[in-house]
Amino acid sequence: MRKLIVLAIIGLVAQLVDGSLGMAYGVTSSSLLLLFGIAPAVASASVHMAEVVTTAASGVSHIRFGNVDKSLVKKLIVPGSIGAFIGAVFLGSIPGDLIKPYVSFFLLGLGCFVIYRFLFRANNVQPDTRKAKINKKFYIPLGFIAGFFDATGGGGWGPITTPVLLSKNKMETRRVIGTVDTSEFAIAVSATVGFLFSIGWGQIHWQWVIALMIGGIIAAPIAAWLVKIIPSHMLGILVGGMIVMTNVRTLLNTAEFSPSATMMTYAALFVLWVIGIFYTARNIRKLKNCKQASQIEL
Template identity: 70%
Template sequence: MKRLIVLALIGLAAQLVDGSLGMAYGVTSTSLLLLFGIAPAVASASVHMAEVITTAASGVSHIRFGNVDKQVVYRLIIPGSIGAFLGACFIGSIPGDIIKPYVSFFLLLLGFYVIYRFLFKFNPTMKIKKKMSKKAFLPLGFIAGFFDATGGGGWGPIATPVLLTNNEMEPRKVIGSVDTSEFAIAVSSTLGFLLTLGWTQINLQWVFALMIGGLIAAPIAAWLVKIIPTNLLGTLVGGIIIFTNIRTLLSLLDVSPSVTIFTYFVIIGLWAIAIGKVSWKLKKENIKTMV
Protein backbone atom coordinates (compact mmCIF):
# COMPACT_ATOMS: atom_id res chain seq x y z
CA MET A 1 0.00 0.00 0.00
CA LYS A 2 2.85 2.38 0.85
CA ARG A 3 4.44 1.77 -2.56
CA LEU A 4 1.15 2.52 -4.34
CA ILE A 5 0.87 5.82 -2.46
CA VAL A 6 4.46 6.68 -3.41
CA LEU A 7 3.75 5.82 -7.07
CA ALA A 8 0.65 7.99 -7.04
CA LEU A 9 2.73 10.86 -5.65
CA ILE A 10 5.33 10.25 -8.37
CA GLY A 11 2.61 10.42 -11.02
CA LEU A 12 1.26 13.58 -9.42
CA ALA A 13 4.69 15.23 -9.29
CA ALA A 14 5.54 14.24 -12.85
CA GLN A 15 2.24 15.58 -14.19
CA LEU A 16 2.75 18.84 -12.30
CA VAL A 17 6.08 19.18 -14.10
CA ASP A 18 4.71 18.20 -17.50
CA GLY A 19 1.62 20.36 -17.17
CA SER A 20 3.74 23.36 -16.22
CA LEU A 21 6.54 22.93 -18.77
CA GLY A 22 4.97 20.92 -21.57
CA MET A 23 7.58 18.19 -21.12
CA ALA A 24 9.35 15.85 -18.71
CA TYR A 25 6.49 13.62 -17.44
CA GLY A 26 8.30 10.52 -18.66
CA VAL A 27 11.83 11.49 -17.68
CA THR A 28 10.74 12.63 -14.20
CA SER A 29 8.58 9.63 -13.36
CA THR A 30 11.00 7.09 -14.87
CA SER A 31 13.94 8.58 -12.96
CA LEU A 32 12.02 8.27 -9.69
CA LEU A 33 10.88 4.73 -10.50
CA LEU A 34 14.48 3.67 -11.18
CA LEU A 35 15.42 5.18 -7.84
CA PHE A 36 12.97 2.76 -6.18
CA GLY A 37 14.69 -0.21 -7.83
CA ILE A 38 12.16 -0.89 -10.60
CA ALA A 39 13.70 -2.42 -13.76
CA PRO A 40 14.13 0.05 -16.68
CA ALA A 41 11.84 -1.77 -19.11
CA VAL A 42 9.11 -2.24 -16.48
CA ALA A 43 9.48 1.41 -15.38
CA SER A 44 9.19 2.71 -18.93
CA ALA A 45 6.29 0.35 -19.69
CA SER A 46 4.41 1.46 -16.56
CA VAL A 47 4.95 5.13 -17.38
CA HIS A 48 3.80 4.76 -20.97
CA MET A 49 0.71 2.76 -20.03
CA ALA A 50 -0.24 5.52 -17.59
CA GLU A 51 0.50 8.12 -20.27
CA VAL A 52 -2.11 6.59 -22.58
CA ILE A 53 -4.74 8.14 -20.31
CA THR A 54 -2.91 11.28 -19.20
CA THR A 55 -1.86 12.25 -22.74
CA ALA A 56 -5.39 11.63 -24.02
CA ALA A 57 -6.77 14.03 -21.42
CA SER A 58 -4.04 16.55 -22.21
CA GLY A 59 -4.64 16.28 -25.95
CA VAL A 60 -8.40 16.82 -25.64
CA SER A 61 -7.78 19.92 -23.51
CA HIS A 62 -5.30 21.37 -26.01
CA ILE A 63 -7.67 20.74 -28.91
CA ARG A 64 -10.53 22.47 -27.09
CA PHE A 65 -8.36 25.52 -26.40
CA GLY A 66 -7.15 25.68 -30.00
CA ASN A 67 -3.54 24.90 -29.13
CA VAL A 68 -3.03 22.24 -31.79
CA ASP A 69 -1.70 22.37 -35.35
CA LYS A 70 -3.24 19.25 -36.85
CA GLN A 71 -0.74 19.10 -39.72
CA VAL A 72 2.15 18.95 -37.26
CA VAL A 73 0.41 16.20 -35.27
CA TYR A 74 -0.16 14.14 -38.42
CA ARG A 75 3.49 14.52 -39.47
CA LEU A 76 4.81 13.50 -36.05
CA ILE A 77 2.65 10.54 -35.08
CA ILE A 78 3.65 8.07 -37.82
CA PRO A 79 7.47 8.26 -37.50
CA GLY A 80 7.12 8.82 -33.76
CA SER A 81 4.94 5.74 -33.33
CA ILE A 82 7.36 3.59 -35.34
CA GLY A 83 10.33 4.81 -33.32
CA ALA A 84 8.48 4.30 -30.03
CA PHE A 85 7.41 0.76 -30.93
CA LEU A 86 10.93 -0.24 -32.00
CA GLY A 87 12.43 1.42 -28.91
CA ALA A 88 10.04 -0.47 -26.62
CA CYS A 89 10.86 -3.78 -28.34
CA PHE A 90 14.58 -3.01 -28.05
CA ILE A 91 14.64 -2.22 -24.34
CA GLY A 92 12.07 -4.90 -23.53
CA SER A 93 14.30 -7.64 -24.99
CA ILE A 94 17.41 -6.67 -22.97
CA PRO A 95 17.94 -7.72 -19.31
CA GLY A 96 17.30 -4.84 -16.91
CA ASP A 97 20.69 -5.08 -15.19
CA ILE A 98 22.48 -4.55 -18.49
CA ILE A 99 20.43 -1.61 -19.79
CA LYS A 100 19.86 0.21 -16.49
CA PRO A 101 23.19 2.16 -16.46
CA TYR A 102 22.63 3.35 -20.03
CA VAL A 103 19.05 4.44 -19.32
CA SER A 104 20.17 6.31 -16.20
CA PHE A 105 22.97 7.99 -18.16
CA PHE A 106 20.53 9.06 -20.87
CA LEU A 107 18.14 10.46 -18.28
CA LEU A 108 21.08 12.21 -16.62
CA LEU A 109 21.90 13.94 -19.92
CA LEU A 110 18.26 14.96 -20.27
CA GLY A 111 18.42 16.43 -16.77
CA PHE A 112 21.41 18.57 -17.73
CA TYR A 113 19.60 19.57 -20.90
CA VAL A 114 16.49 20.64 -19.00
CA ILE A 115 18.59 22.84 -16.68
CA TYR A 116 20.52 24.29 -19.64
CA ARG A 117 17.31 25.11 -21.48
CA PHE A 118 15.70 26.94 -18.58
CA LEU A 119 18.81 28.44 -17.01
CA PHE A 120 19.91 30.07 -20.25
CA LYS A 121 16.40 31.08 -21.19
CA PHE A 122 15.39 30.17 -24.70
CA ASN A 123 13.06 32.86 -25.97
CA PRO A 124 10.26 31.07 -27.83
CA THR A 125 9.03 34.32 -29.35
CA MET A 126 12.41 34.98 -30.97
CA LYS A 127 12.17 35.14 -34.72
CA ILE A 128 14.41 32.49 -36.22
CA LYS A 129 14.52 32.31 -39.98
CA LYS A 130 14.07 28.62 -40.17
CA LYS A 131 11.21 26.55 -41.49
CA MET A 132 11.04 22.81 -41.03
CA SER A 133 10.43 20.84 -44.20
CA LYS A 134 7.99 17.94 -44.25
CA LYS A 135 10.90 15.50 -44.52
CA ALA A 136 12.50 16.90 -41.34
CA PHE A 137 9.54 15.60 -39.31
CA LEU A 138 10.47 11.99 -40.17
CA PRO A 139 13.83 11.82 -38.32
CA LEU A 140 12.58 14.13 -35.57
CA GLY A 141 9.56 11.96 -34.83
CA PHE A 142 11.48 8.69 -35.09
CA ILE A 143 14.39 9.76 -32.87
CA ALA A 144 12.14 11.39 -30.25
CA GLY A 145 9.85 8.33 -30.19
CA PHE A 146 12.73 5.84 -29.96
CA PHE A 147 14.47 7.63 -27.09
CA ASP A 148 11.16 8.23 -25.34
CA ALA A 149 10.53 4.48 -25.19
CA THR A 150 14.09 3.40 -24.35
CA GLY A 151 14.65 6.08 -21.72
CA GLY A 152 11.12 6.35 -20.38
CA GLY A 153 11.02 9.97 -21.49
CA GLY A 154 12.29 12.22 -24.24
CA TRP A 155 9.39 12.98 -26.56
CA GLY A 156 8.80 16.48 -25.20
CA PRO A 157 12.42 17.41 -24.40
CA ILE A 158 13.53 16.42 -27.91
CA ALA A 159 10.57 17.43 -30.10
CA THR A 160 9.47 20.66 -28.41
CA PRO A 161 12.76 22.65 -28.62
CA VAL A 162 13.26 21.68 -32.26
CA LEU A 163 9.76 22.79 -33.22
CA LEU A 164 10.16 26.03 -31.27
CA THR A 165 12.80 27.08 -33.81
CA ASN A 166 10.08 27.18 -36.46
CA ASN A 167 9.02 30.82 -36.57
CA GLU A 168 5.72 29.95 -38.29
CA MET A 169 4.38 28.20 -35.18
CA GLU A 170 3.15 29.84 -32.01
CA PRO A 171 4.78 28.44 -28.84
CA ARG A 172 1.40 27.37 -27.43
CA LYS A 173 0.71 25.38 -30.61
CA VAL A 174 4.12 23.74 -30.43
CA ILE A 175 3.45 22.51 -26.89
CA GLY A 176 -0.14 21.57 -27.69
CA SER A 177 0.80 19.66 -30.84
CA VAL A 178 3.64 17.76 -29.15
CA ASP A 179 1.43 16.86 -26.17
CA THR A 180 -1.44 15.74 -28.40
CA SER A 181 0.77 13.59 -30.64
CA GLU A 182 2.27 11.95 -27.54
CA PHE A 183 -0.92 9.91 -27.14
CA ALA A 184 0.03 7.88 -30.24
CA ILE A 185 3.58 7.50 -28.93
CA ALA A 186 2.32 6.19 -25.60
CA VAL A 187 0.03 3.67 -27.33
CA SER A 188 2.80 2.42 -29.64
CA SER A 189 5.28 2.11 -26.77
CA THR A 190 2.75 0.20 -24.69
CA LEU A 191 2.10 -2.25 -27.54
CA GLY A 192 5.83 -2.81 -27.94
CA PHE A 193 6.29 -3.46 -24.23
CA LEU A 194 3.34 -5.83 -24.09
CA LEU A 195 4.78 -7.74 -27.04
CA THR A 196 8.22 -8.16 -25.43
CA LEU A 197 7.42 -8.19 -21.71
CA GLY A 198 3.86 -9.50 -21.63
CA TRP A 199 1.17 -8.59 -19.09
CA THR A 200 2.77 -10.65 -16.34
CA GLN A 201 5.82 -8.37 -16.10
CA ILE A 202 3.74 -5.21 -15.65
CA ASN A 203 2.07 -4.43 -12.35
CA LEU A 204 -1.25 -2.82 -13.27
CA GLN A 205 -1.63 -1.44 -9.76
CA TRP A 206 1.52 0.63 -10.33
CA VAL A 207 0.11 1.85 -13.64
CA PHE A 208 -3.20 2.88 -12.08
CA ALA A 209 -1.39 4.61 -9.22
CA LEU A 210 0.69 6.67 -11.67
CA MET A 211 -2.42 7.36 -13.71
CA ILE A 212 -4.49 8.55 -10.75
CA GLY A 213 -1.70 10.82 -9.55
CA GLY A 214 -1.38 12.31 -13.03
CA LEU A 215 -5.11 12.92 -13.40
CA ILE A 216 -5.28 14.64 -10.01
CA ALA A 217 -2.32 16.86 -10.88
CA ALA A 218 -3.59 17.99 -14.30
CA PRO A 219 -5.81 20.86 -13.06
CA ILE A 220 -3.30 21.76 -10.32
CA ALA A 221 -0.55 22.16 -12.92
CA ALA A 222 -2.62 24.74 -14.78
CA TRP A 223 -2.76 26.79 -11.58
CA LEU A 224 0.86 26.12 -10.61
CA VAL A 225 2.22 27.48 -13.87
CA LYS A 226 0.65 30.85 -13.02
CA ILE A 227 2.49 31.29 -9.73
CA ILE A 228 5.90 29.67 -10.33
CA PRO A 229 8.09 31.13 -13.11
CA THR A 230 8.78 28.60 -15.86
CA ASN A 231 12.55 29.01 -15.73
CA LEU A 232 12.68 28.43 -11.98
CA LEU A 233 10.45 25.36 -12.16
CA GLY A 234 12.49 23.92 -15.03
CA THR A 235 15.75 24.40 -13.12
CA LEU A 236 14.30 22.72 -10.03
CA VAL A 237 13.07 19.74 -12.04
CA GLY A 238 16.35 19.40 -13.93
CA GLY A 239 18.22 19.17 -10.63
CA ILE A 240 15.89 16.47 -9.33
CA ILE A 241 16.41 14.41 -12.50
CA ILE A 242 20.20 14.78 -12.27
CA PHE A 243 20.34 13.92 -8.57
CA THR A 244 18.16 10.80 -8.84
CA ASN A 245 20.06 9.36 -11.80
CA ILE A 246 23.49 10.19 -10.37
CA ARG A 247 22.46 8.24 -7.29
CA THR A 248 21.43 5.28 -9.45
CA LEU A 249 24.70 5.36 -11.42
CA LEU A 250 26.86 5.64 -8.29
CA SER A 251 25.11 2.67 -6.71
CA LEU A 252 25.63 0.60 -9.86
CA LEU A 253 29.31 1.57 -10.07
CA ASP A 254 29.78 0.66 -6.40
CA VAL A 255 31.94 3.71 -5.63
CA SER A 256 33.24 4.48 -2.15
CA PRO A 257 31.00 6.39 0.31
CA SER A 258 33.41 9.33 0.39
CA VAL A 259 33.25 9.75 -3.40
CA THR A 260 29.47 9.45 -3.29
CA ILE A 261 29.14 12.15 -0.61
CA PHE A 262 31.56 14.43 -2.46
CA THR A 263 29.58 13.99 -5.69
CA TYR A 264 26.31 14.81 -3.92
CA PHE A 265 27.82 17.98 -2.42
CA VAL A 266 29.10 19.12 -5.82
CA ILE A 267 25.74 18.50 -7.53
CA ILE A 268 23.75 20.19 -4.78
CA GLY A 269 26.16 23.15 -4.80
CA LEU A 270 25.92 23.62 -8.57
CA TRP A 271 22.15 23.16 -8.41
CA ALA A 272 21.91 25.85 -5.73
CA ILE A 273 24.01 28.21 -7.87
CA ALA A 274 21.74 27.58 -10.87
CA ILE A 275 18.60 28.24 -8.79
CA GLY A 276 20.17 31.39 -7.39
CA LYS A 277 21.09 32.62 -10.85
CA VAL A 278 17.58 32.05 -12.16
CA SER A 279 16.05 33.74 -9.12
CA TRP A 280 18.38 36.74 -9.56
CA LYS A 281 17.42 37.05 -13.23
CA LEU A 282 13.72 36.92 -12.36
CA LYS A 283 14.16 39.56 -9.65
CA LYS A 284 16.07 41.77 -12.08
CA GLU A 285 13.32 41.40 -14.71
CA ASN A 286 10.65 42.28 -12.13
CA ILE A 287 12.53 45.43 -11.15
CA LYS A 288 12.77 46.48 -14.80
CA THR A 289 9.06 45.85 -15.27
CA MET A 290 8.20 47.98 -12.22
CA VAL A 291 10.41 50.81 -13.46
Protein backbone atom coordinates (compact mmCIF):
# COMPACT_ATOMS: atom_id res chain seq x y z
CA MET A 1 0.00 0.00 0.00
CA ARG A 2 2.84 2.40 0.85
CA LYS A 3 4.39 1.83 -2.58
CA LEU A 4 1.05 2.58 -4.30
CA ILE A 5 0.70 5.84 -2.34
CA VAL A 6 4.23 6.84 -3.34
CA LEU A 7 3.43 6.07 -6.98
CA ALA A 8 0.25 8.16 -6.80
CA ILE A 9 2.26 11.09 -5.40
CA ILE A 10 4.89 10.65 -8.11
CA GLY A 11 2.12 10.60 -10.73
CA LEU A 12 0.70 13.81 -9.28
CA VAL A 13 4.05 15.62 -9.24
CA ALA A 14 5.03 14.29 -12.68
CA GLN A 15 1.75 15.45 -14.24
CA LEU A 16 1.98 18.81 -12.47
CA VAL A 17 5.39 19.37 -14.07
CA ASP A 18 4.36 17.88 -17.42
CA GLY A 19 1.13 19.86 -17.65
CA SER A 20 2.80 23.16 -16.78
CA LEU A 21 6.12 22.68 -18.63
CA GLY A 22 5.08 20.30 -21.42
CA MET A 23 7.39 17.46 -20.39
CA ALA A 24 8.69 15.10 -17.69
CA TYR A 25 5.72 12.82 -16.86
CA GLY A 26 7.10 9.84 -18.75
CA VAL A 27 10.71 10.50 -17.77
CA THR A 28 9.88 10.85 -14.07
CA SER A 29 7.52 7.89 -13.87
CA SER A 30 9.67 5.58 -15.99
CA SER A 31 12.77 6.38 -13.92
CA LEU A 32 10.92 5.41 -10.73
CA LEU A 33 9.68 2.13 -12.17
CA LEU A 34 13.17 1.27 -13.39
CA LEU A 35 14.48 1.89 -9.86
CA PHE A 36 12.00 -0.75 -8.68
CA GLY A 37 13.65 -3.25 -11.03
CA ILE A 38 11.00 -3.27 -13.76
CA ALA A 39 12.16 -4.14 -17.27
CA PRO A 40 12.35 -1.14 -19.63
CA ALA A 41 9.58 -2.41 -21.93
CA VAL A 42 7.24 -3.14 -19.01
CA ALA A 43 8.04 0.20 -17.34
CA SER A 44 7.37 2.13 -20.55
CA ALA A 45 4.18 0.16 -21.17
CA SER A 46 2.91 0.89 -17.66
CA VAL A 47 3.65 4.60 -17.98
CA HIS A 48 1.96 4.88 -21.37
CA MET A 49 -1.14 3.09 -20.12
CA ALA A 50 -1.35 5.59 -17.27
CA GLU A 51 -0.78 8.41 -19.75
CA VAL A 52 -3.82 7.38 -21.79
CA VAL A 53 -5.95 8.71 -18.92
CA THR A 54 -3.69 11.49 -17.62
CA THR A 55 -3.07 13.00 -21.08
CA ALA A 56 -6.81 12.93 -21.79
CA ALA A 57 -7.46 14.84 -18.55
CA SER A 58 -4.59 17.22 -19.30
CA GLY A 59 -5.78 17.81 -22.87
CA VAL A 60 -9.33 18.62 -21.77
CA SER A 61 -7.99 21.02 -19.15
CA HIS A 62 -5.68 22.80 -21.63
CA ILE A 63 -8.48 23.12 -24.19
CA ARG A 64 -10.72 24.60 -21.51
CA PHE A 65 -8.10 27.22 -20.63
CA GLY A 66 -7.43 28.05 -24.31
CA ASN A 67 -3.88 26.68 -24.38
CA VAL A 68 -4.22 24.48 -27.49
CA ASP A 69 -3.63 25.05 -31.19
CA LYS A 70 -5.90 22.34 -32.61
CA SER A 71 -4.46 22.60 -36.12
CA LEU A 72 -1.01 21.73 -34.80
CA VAL A 73 -2.43 18.85 -32.78
CA LYS A 74 -3.81 17.33 -35.98
CA LYS A 75 -0.45 17.70 -37.73
CA LEU A 76 1.48 16.02 -34.91
CA ILE A 77 -0.69 13.08 -33.87
CA VAL A 78 -0.55 11.00 -37.07
CA PRO A 79 3.25 10.77 -37.49
CA GLY A 80 3.64 10.72 -33.71
CA SER A 81 1.26 7.78 -33.34
CA ILE A 82 3.04 5.82 -36.04
CA GLY A 83 6.42 6.46 -34.44
CA ALA A 84 5.13 5.50 -30.99
CA PHE A 85 3.63 2.23 -32.24
CA ILE A 86 6.83 1.24 -34.06
CA GLY A 87 8.97 2.21 -31.07
CA ALA A 88 6.81 0.15 -28.71
CA VAL A 89 6.82 -2.96 -30.91
CA PHE A 90 10.58 -2.96 -31.42
CA LEU A 91 11.68 -1.73 -27.97
CA GLY A 92 12.95 -5.15 -26.96
CA SER A 93 15.31 -5.41 -29.94
CA ILE A 94 16.42 -1.78 -30.33
CA PRO A 95 19.46 -0.67 -28.27
CA GLY A 96 17.83 2.48 -26.93
CA ASP A 97 20.63 3.08 -24.41
CA LEU A 98 23.12 3.46 -27.26
CA ILE A 99 21.00 6.09 -29.01
CA LYS A 100 19.99 7.96 -25.87
CA PRO A 101 23.24 9.99 -25.39
CA TYR A 102 23.03 11.39 -28.93
CA VAL A 103 19.41 12.40 -28.42
CA SER A 104 20.31 13.97 -25.08
CA PHE A 105 23.09 16.02 -26.68
CA PHE A 106 20.65 17.30 -29.30
CA LEU A 107 18.07 18.16 -26.64
CA LEU A 108 20.73 19.88 -24.52
CA GLY A 109 21.47 22.21 -27.42
CA LEU A 110 17.77 22.96 -27.85
CA GLY A 111 17.43 23.62 -24.12
CA CYS A 112 20.28 26.13 -24.24
CA PHE A 113 18.66 27.84 -27.21
CA VAL A 114 15.32 28.10 -25.40
CA ILE A 115 17.03 29.64 -22.36
CA TYR A 116 18.89 32.11 -24.59
CA ARG A 117 15.69 33.11 -26.33
CA PHE A 118 13.69 33.79 -23.18
CA LEU A 119 16.50 35.02 -20.94
CA PHE A 120 18.56 37.39 -23.08
CA ARG A 121 15.72 38.47 -25.36
CA ALA A 122 13.10 38.85 -22.66
CA ASN A 123 12.88 42.60 -23.12
CA ASN A 124 12.27 42.59 -26.85
CA VAL A 125 10.44 39.34 -27.54
CA GLN A 126 6.72 39.78 -27.09
CA PRO A 127 4.17 36.97 -27.18
CA ASP A 128 2.68 36.72 -30.65
CA THR A 129 -0.89 35.47 -30.76
CA ARG A 130 -0.83 35.02 -34.53
CA LYS A 131 -0.81 31.50 -35.87
CA ALA A 132 2.55 30.17 -36.98
CA LYS A 133 2.69 28.88 -40.53
CA ILE A 134 2.35 25.10 -40.53
CA ASN A 135 4.81 23.15 -42.64
CA LYS A 136 3.69 19.55 -43.04
CA LYS A 137 7.18 18.44 -44.09
CA PHE A 138 8.52 19.76 -40.78
CA TYR A 139 5.89 18.25 -38.48
CA ILE A 140 5.93 14.76 -40.00
CA PRO A 141 9.56 13.92 -39.01
CA LEU A 142 9.21 15.82 -35.73
CA GLY A 143 6.13 13.83 -34.71
CA PHE A 144 7.56 10.50 -35.86
CA ILE A 145 10.92 10.90 -34.10
CA ALA A 146 9.35 12.22 -30.90
CA GLY A 147 6.79 9.40 -30.83
CA PHE A 148 9.45 6.77 -31.51
CA PHE A 149 11.76 7.94 -28.72
CA ASP A 150 8.82 8.42 -26.37
CA ALA A 151 7.96 4.72 -26.65
CA THR A 152 11.52 3.39 -26.59
CA GLY A 153 12.67 5.60 -23.71
CA GLY A 154 9.53 5.67 -21.57
CA GLY A 155 9.25 9.41 -22.22
CA GLY A 156 10.38 11.86 -24.87
CA TRP A 157 7.33 13.32 -26.59
CA GLY A 158 7.46 16.50 -24.50
CA PRO A 159 11.26 16.88 -24.24
CA ILE A 160 11.59 16.65 -28.04
CA THR A 161 8.50 18.46 -29.36
CA THR A 162 8.32 21.24 -26.74
CA PRO A 163 11.79 22.78 -27.34
CA VAL A 164 11.50 22.40 -31.11
CA LEU A 165 8.12 24.18 -31.18
CA LEU A 166 9.39 26.81 -28.75
CA SER A 167 12.12 27.63 -31.25
CA LYS A 168 9.43 28.92 -33.60
CA ASN A 169 9.17 32.66 -32.96
CA LYS A 170 5.42 32.92 -33.48
CA MET A 171 4.46 30.21 -31.00
CA GLU A 172 3.26 31.30 -27.55
CA THR A 173 4.80 29.22 -24.76
CA ARG A 174 1.49 28.29 -23.16
CA ARG A 175 0.07 27.20 -26.51
CA VAL A 176 3.14 25.08 -27.24
CA ILE A 177 2.78 23.33 -23.87
CA GLY A 178 -0.97 22.86 -24.24
CA THR A 179 -0.63 21.56 -27.79
CA VAL A 180 2.11 19.09 -26.85
CA ASP A 181 0.18 17.78 -23.84
CA THR A 182 -3.07 17.40 -25.79
CA SER A 183 -1.47 15.60 -28.74
CA GLU A 184 0.29 13.22 -26.35
CA PHE A 185 -3.00 11.38 -25.77
CA ALA A 186 -2.84 9.86 -29.26
CA ILE A 187 0.82 8.94 -28.77
CA ALA A 188 0.04 7.22 -25.46
CA VAL A 189 -2.76 5.21 -27.06
CA SER A 190 -0.59 4.10 -29.99
CA ALA A 191 2.33 3.16 -27.74
CA THR A 192 0.00 1.19 -25.46
CA VAL A 193 -1.40 -0.77 -28.41
CA GLY A 194 2.14 -1.48 -29.57
CA PHE A 195 3.23 -2.72 -26.13
CA LEU A 196 0.17 -4.95 -25.75
CA PHE A 197 0.96 -6.38 -29.17
CA SER A 198 4.61 -7.07 -28.28
CA ILE A 199 4.63 -8.02 -24.57
CA GLY A 200 0.97 -8.82 -23.82
CA TRP A 201 -1.26 -7.99 -20.84
CA GLY A 202 0.30 -10.38 -18.35
CA GLN A 203 3.45 -8.37 -17.59
CA ILE A 204 1.67 -5.08 -16.82
CA HIS A 205 1.51 -3.99 -13.16
CA TRP A 206 -2.08 -2.75 -13.15
CA GLN A 207 -2.05 -1.47 -9.56
CA TRP A 208 0.94 0.72 -10.39
CA VAL A 209 -0.75 1.96 -13.54
CA ILE A 210 -3.90 2.94 -11.61
CA ALA A 211 -1.84 4.69 -8.92
CA LEU A 212 -0.03 6.76 -11.56
CA MET A 213 -3.36 7.55 -13.21
CA ILE A 214 -4.95 8.85 -10.01
CA GLY A 215 -2.07 11.20 -9.26
CA GLY A 216 -2.01 12.49 -12.83
CA ILE A 217 -5.76 13.11 -12.98
CA ILE A 218 -5.65 15.22 -9.81
CA ALA A 219 -2.76 17.34 -11.12
CA ALA A 220 -3.99 17.88 -14.72
CA PRO A 221 -6.40 20.83 -14.17
CA ILE A 222 -3.99 22.50 -11.71
CA ALA A 223 -1.16 22.36 -14.25
CA ALA A 224 -3.35 23.74 -17.05
CA TRP A 225 -4.32 26.66 -14.81
CA LEU A 226 -0.68 27.36 -13.91
CA VAL A 227 0.43 27.52 -17.54
CA LYS A 228 -2.42 29.99 -18.16
CA ILE A 229 -1.27 32.46 -15.49
CA ILE A 230 2.54 32.13 -15.50
CA PRO A 231 4.25 34.64 -17.89
CA SER A 232 5.55 33.15 -21.14
CA HIS A 233 9.17 34.21 -20.50
CA MET A 234 9.17 32.52 -17.09
CA LEU A 235 7.73 29.34 -18.58
CA GLY A 236 10.46 29.43 -21.23
CA ILE A 237 13.20 29.60 -18.59
CA LEU A 238 11.60 26.80 -16.56
CA VAL A 239 11.24 24.60 -19.64
CA GLY A 240 14.80 25.31 -20.82
CA GLY A 241 16.26 24.59 -17.41
CA MET A 242 14.33 21.33 -17.15
CA ILE A 243 15.62 20.25 -20.57
CA VAL A 244 19.23 21.05 -19.67
CA MET A 245 19.18 19.41 -16.23
CA THR A 246 17.50 16.25 -17.54
CA ASN A 247 19.83 15.70 -20.47
CA VAL A 248 23.05 16.67 -18.70
CA ARG A 249 22.33 13.81 -16.30
CA THR A 250 22.16 11.33 -19.18
CA LEU A 251 25.40 12.62 -20.71
CA LEU A 252 27.26 12.56 -17.39
CA ASN A 253 26.13 9.00 -16.72
CA THR A 254 27.24 7.96 -20.21
CA ALA A 255 30.65 9.59 -19.70
CA GLU A 256 30.93 7.85 -16.31
CA PHE A 257 31.76 10.99 -14.33
CA SER A 258 32.65 10.49 -10.70
CA PRO A 259 29.87 11.14 -8.15
CA SER A 260 31.65 14.25 -6.83
CA ALA A 261 32.12 15.72 -10.32
CA THR A 262 28.49 14.94 -11.17
CA MET A 263 27.26 16.62 -8.00
CA MET A 264 29.37 19.72 -8.61
CA THR A 265 28.05 19.96 -12.18
CA TYR A 266 24.45 19.66 -11.00
CA ALA A 267 25.02 22.27 -8.31
CA ALA A 268 26.60 24.76 -10.73
CA LEU A 269 23.83 24.31 -13.30
CA PHE A 270 21.14 24.62 -10.65
CA VAL A 271 22.62 27.86 -9.33
CA LEU A 272 22.77 29.28 -12.87
CA TRP A 273 19.18 28.18 -13.44
CA VAL A 274 17.99 29.92 -10.27
CA ILE A 275 19.87 33.09 -11.24
CA GLY A 276 18.21 32.98 -14.66
CA ILE A 277 14.77 32.61 -13.04
CA PHE A 278 15.33 35.64 -10.79
CA TYR A 279 16.75 37.64 -13.69
CA THR A 280 13.72 36.84 -15.83
CA ALA A 281 11.33 37.69 -12.98
CA ARG A 282 13.02 41.07 -12.60
CA ASN A 283 12.73 41.77 -16.34
CA ILE A 284 9.05 40.80 -16.33
CA ARG A 285 8.45 43.12 -13.37
CA LYS A 286 10.24 45.98 -15.16
CA LEU A 287 8.19 45.39 -18.29
CA LYS A 288 4.96 45.51 -16.30
CA ASN A 289 6.04 48.74 -14.59
CA CYS A 290 6.86 50.32 -17.95
CA LYS A 291 3.44 49.36 -19.33
CA GLN A 292 1.70 50.75 -16.25
CA ALA A 293 3.67 53.98 -16.55
CA SER A 294 2.75 54.29 -20.23
CA GLN A 295 -0.93 53.79 -19.44
CA ILE A 296 -0.80 56.45 -16.72
CA GLU A 297 0.79 58.95 -19.10
CA LEU A 298 -1.94 58.29 -21.67
